[in-house]
Amino acid sequence: MKTKEEIKNIELEIRQFLYSVMDPEVELNIVDLGLIYSITYDGDKKVHIEMTFSTPACPLGEVIVMNVKQSINNKFPDFEIDVQIVFDPPWSPDLISEKGKTLLGM
């Protein structure tokens, strides 16, 4: 079992991987877009991610979720990743990071 600090570091590392996952329509990564609500690592092999989409009817939802899982499995092949999609709170442009706003030309 890992220490609290090791768990925290892995969660941060996972967040870093998610910067490589793009929303193909917006052309911005999902972290800067504010789609990731939480990342929880259990210290063993389970990762729980709570995220949302920019619209509940997002036609690219499945692709984004697959990409999230794959990008983590590329580094941690034996991790079991559970992605939960939530719409409460709903996504809003206020969740976009400052860097994201610059990239979108806001």
Place this chain on the structure above:
Amino acid sequence: MNRLQTDNAPSLSVVIPPFIFGALSFFALSVLIILAGTDLLGPYFNGRILAITHLAVLGWGTMIIFGALYQLIPVVFEVALFSEKLAKTTTGLFALSIILLAYSFWTDAFSTLLLYTASLMFIALLLFIINILVSKKNGKRNIQSRFIAAAVYWLFLTALLGWLISLNFRYNFFSQVHLHYLKIHAHLGFVGWFILLIIGVSSTLLPMFFISHKLNEKKLVAAFYLINGGLGLLVLDWFFLTGTFLVYLYWLIIAAGLFFYFAYIAESYKKRLRKELDIGMKFTVVSIVILLVPIFVSLLVLQGSIFEYTFLQRLATFYGFSLIFGLITSIILGQTLKTLPFIIWLHKYKQFVGKFKTPMPKDLYSEKIGRLQLITYFTAIIILTAALLLNNSGLLMLGSYALFFAAFLYNINVFKIIFHKTKTEKL
């Protein structure tokens, strides 16, 4: 976990054939416009204009809408399409009936072949209507889905009246002349089917592509009641009272509804996060603004008697032209470049995401060809507008060739997207 919309996405064999038939119809229709020549400047109740109009609204507009709608049902209704088999049967029957219908009009076979082809068309449209309404029954209810359902009901009335007109050519049971019913048939189709459907779909897609949030949907609710109410009253008046002075009031009601829709789209545009619009969205925004033209021209046509008769005929042709080429065609040209690349991209690259570097949906078509198409298309529309209003055959020929070139460019991009070869690179 919430169900993802891509879980409900239909197979490619349901969505792509309508796009192929639609693109080829656009090309064929641009050829027919060249062949029809100065017939386009004469009275609009003539076989050639009717062949071109029906190929445009059915083979081009409606067929592409069918393809797009099969893909969009999961997005708007949040359920899968009721039956893929029914959708494929519809496409086959519909395609066959469009070819036969255009041929019947072009060869002036009004009292012979037309009846059979119109019957086949009616069956094909019924199959589509059943598929959409059953899908909607299990789906999410919101203002956008109500627009789409209403459009489908109006499509039924359009198809029914079209079929009755074809019957009347042989059995002659209507009390008024054909032109009177043709006017009702056209407005059921243009306002009831196309405009309501475009509103339903665009009010879902545009905020999604603009990435705009917290929009006032009350504007759409007002648009829904005003347009449906105004159109219902107009059609009843024309049908049973053969047109009273109240048609100006109905015009005002429908126009007010459309302005609520404009206000909703304008709000979405102002609140958009994506400041830079791609070529598909530029086409779309322009096409919505162009909707102002037929609103204004319809008012002029209503004034009828103040114009000289031959000019009024051309004005009526221009009214139909502004709806087909101003609104319907330009919105399809734009939205094809938004939806088709996404559909193909999803099919080709879904399994590679995260494992390989993949292109983006917009990399599947040539933006350069898209820009050239935009310039050529709007040049063609401006020249053809001048040709119709000024009764100038030279301009008509020039505009027809420009339109042909625009249709050719559109087909290049469509087939480039459809036949895209999968390309991946290591991460």
